[in-house]
Amino acid sequence: xxxxxxxxxxxxxxxxxxxxxxxxxxxxxxxxxxxxxxxxxxxxxxxxxxxxxxxxxxxxxxxxxxxxxxxxxxxxxxxxxxxxxxxxxxxxxxxxxxxxxxxxxxxxxxxxxxxxxxxxxxxxxxxxxxxxxxxxxxxxxxxxxxxxxxxxxxxxxxxxxxxxxxxxxxxxxxxxxxxxxxxxxxxxxxxxxxxxxxxxxxxxxxxxxxxxxxxxxxxxxxxxxxxxxxxxxxxxxxxxxxxxxxxxxxxxxxxxxxxxxxxxxxxxxxxxxxxxxxxxxxxxxxxxxxxxxxxxxxxxxxxxxxxxxxxxxxxxxxxxxxxxxxxxxxxxxxxxxxxxxxxxxxx
Numbered sequence: 524x525x526x527x528x529x530x531x532x533x534x535x536x537x538x539x540x541x542x543x544x545x546x547x548x549x550x551x552x553x554x555x556x557x558x559x560x561x562x563x564x565x566x567x568x569x570x571x572x573x574x575x576x577x578x579x580x581x582x583x584x585x586x587x588x589x590x591x592x593x594x595x596x597x598x599x600x601x602x603x604x605x606x607x608x609x610x611x612x613x614x615x616x617x618x619x620x621x622x623x624x625x626x627x628x629x630x631x632x633x634x635x636x637x638x639x640x641x642x643x644x645x646x647x648x649x650x651x652x653x654x655x656x657x658x659x660x661x662x663x664x665x666x667x668x669x670x671x672x673x674x675x676x677x678x679x680x681x682x683x684x685x686x687x688x689x690x691x692x693x694x695x696x697x698x699x700x701x702x703x704x705x706x707x708x709x710x711x712x713x714x715x716x717x718x719x720x721x722x723x724x725x726x727x728x729x730x731x732x733x734x735x736x737x738x739x740x741x742x743x744x745x746x747x748x749x750x751x752x753x754x755x756x757x758x759x760x761x762x763x764x765x766x767x768x769x770x771x772x773x774x775x776x777x778x779x780x781x782x783x784x785x786x787x788x789x790x791x792x793x794x795x796x797x798x799x800x801x802x803x804x805x806x807x808x809x810x811x812x813x814x815x816x817x818x819x820x821x822x823x824x825x826x827x828x829x830x831x832x833x834x835x836x837x838x839x840x841x842x843x844x845x846x847x848x849x850x851x852x853x854x855x856x857x858x859x860x861x862x863x864x865x866x867x868x869x870x
Contacts, residue, residue, distance in 0.1 A: 539790025601627020711747030715836025717808035
């Protein structure tokens, strides 16, 4: 007799990087429930990532923007989910509002951390033990377990799928050619300036990579257009500015085409890690002790100054030394190390 399907709805986070890390949870859920139908309620801008995660049966658009309450609309969303017959909901955001739809859907088990006064909305409410689970990805995966169960290691790593024909179509659309030496420089970080390596540093790195025979692409969203234009100008033509010229899905294809990636601590950094690409991840005001790139091919650069990490959006001291003093030459040296390791192995 066929084993009955177990149906889980995950209420997903809004940040691109957090969504990538959530794939680790999706993988663990499939390990624990061999007959699993897994759906994800997610903001529409992250749905292209879910289409690259084979663990997800269906991505359901979450229409609510940050800060929107709209109780009536949330009730109607919950009612529309009721007929799907989910056995469990796992709510990753900590907000009160994010737990409303599973409650209105009448999902029997509603799991998540205590967060913002969610008594009643969650009936499998967990207390976050931050010292035992220092990484965000650990906190996500722990919700797959029964309350109090130990976290089983190693954790599965995110791995976004790439369709080769679609990747080639993206390159053709943008007038780009595949090559053995492509460097993608992810210039943005939506959180704030204190996570962004300066455009002049990206420009100088681009010049040096171009001298070594690389195509150099600046990759980012429309919000990174000014920084991309500045870096491209300062690079004297060494860098091709693609910021704001792609969808998220197309940006993933660009990163999948690269032979090495340099990125701020950003959503695209986590995408690069999930593609398994050689990656140099730059940390300023943030810390890899909470949201590191989840890949064996990633190298982390941080100056670990006395004033960092401060976790601020802007440098509270006004100097941004944690990133300004991280020189292009230091990053270029790290690229050399990481590519040598990729060619010859860790030994």
